Amino acid sequence: MSQATVRIKKGTYRNQPADNMVFELVQQFQRTAKKQFVTVRNTGQFPGMPEEIRINVDGVAAYEFVAEGTATDTKPKVTEMTNIETDEQVMARIRERFEILTEMTQAATTGDIRAMIVSGPPGVGKSFGVELEIEKATLFDTIAGRKLRAEVVKGSATPIGLYQALYKYSDANCVLVFDDCDSILLDDVCLNLLKGALDSGKKRKISWLSESSALRREGIPDQFEFKGSVIFITNLKFDQMKSQKLRDHLDALQSRCHYLDLTLDTMRDKVLRIKQIAEDGELFNGYDFEKCVQDEIIDFMSDNQNRLREMSLRMALKIADLRKSFPLKWKVMAATTCMKAA
Numbered sequence: 001m002s003q004a005t006v007r008i009k010k011g012t013y014r015n016q017p018a019d020n021m022v023f024e025l026v027q028q029f030q031r032t033a034k035k036q037f038v039t040v041r042n043t044g045q046f047p048g049m050p051e052e053i054r055i056n057v058d059g060v061a062a063y064e065f066v067a068e069g070t071a072t073d074t075k076p077k078v079t080e081m082t083n084i085e086t087d088e089q090v091m092a093r094i095r096e097r098f099e100i101l102t103e104m105t106q107a108a109t110t111g112d113i114r115a116m117i118v119s120g121p122p123g124v125g126k127s128f129g130v131e132l133e134i135e136k137a138t139l140f141d142t143i144a145g146r147k148l149r150a151e152v153v154k155g156s157a158t159p160i161g162l163y164q165a166l167y168k169y170s171d172a173n174c175v176l177v178f179d180d181c182d183s184i185l186l187d188d189v190c191l192n193l194l195k196g197a198l199d200s201g202k203k204r205k206i207s208w209l210s211e212s213s214a215l216r217r218e219g220i221p222d223q224f225e226f227k228g229s230v231i232f233i234t235n236l237k238f239d240q241m242k243s244q245k246l247r248d249h250l251d252a253l254q255s256r257c258h259y260l261d262l263t264l265d266t267m268r269d270k271v272l273r274i275k276q277i278a279e280d281g282e283l284f285n286g287y288d289f290e291k292c293v294q295d296e297i298i299d300f301m302s303d304n305q306n307r308l309r310e311m312s313l314r315m316a317l318k319i320a321d322l323r324k325s326f327p328l329k330w331k332v333m334a335a336t337t338c339m340k341a342a
Contacts, residue, residue, distance in 0.1 A: 004025040
């Protein structure tokens, strides 16, 4: 009896996409309390995995039957799949990047690192680690009632506002963190000021050559030496910007400082980042959840990754709130309040 062959229109296996892959069918669509899947024969599509695997799909319409022989013709080449990371390797890579972020931030608070750009998608915790180290660095300033030697600036900034902030934290061992201030990168004046602060020379001179009553009122000179450190946290990936003019500016910034890409480029990376923090005991701290409940929330997010409004730590906490408040109907509540309309 010939073996039925199916093409997966949209599906995943262990958070890896299986879209448009063709398999020999082992068992048709099944549904459990947690997942919907179809069992197929793995003939090289996912190297190193079992011979029979379950492809997670969203209903029977997510796959179709095709003619025999199609599997052999359309199967991805094994050589293209050999570099796929395991879940454990992905989480280890991400953990290492965030550990580097912590260490680099600590070095910035002591003046050993003068400039760093951190790139990563929103909602993965890149700001949290930096802010935690800034709080530690300014703890004794707070206790002593002294001026804090570090500040986190959020949102947009005008050129004059940026100049004032740089002057305020221009002393050695001061740290100025720009978080979600991507508008600075779209303003030529702001970019030139930032380049001056990030310059690799021994002396970093920053000038404001335009008349400004605001600077006079604050007693800020039209030129000063910047001795502090700058950390710029952004959602942008500098190497993927389409505007050549902006790319030139960003290349100039990169050449002046350390550039840390947190490598959270795929939905799978984000899911595993959330899982990693949960396993480290940091995500659901305070909810008093058993591990099985934490796993249930992560599995729910993974299974519905294409429907959630965003894949982030914030979303995980929103769903955790629903799980705690509505233990019997939290999935229905989450589908209504956290997912995009079908």
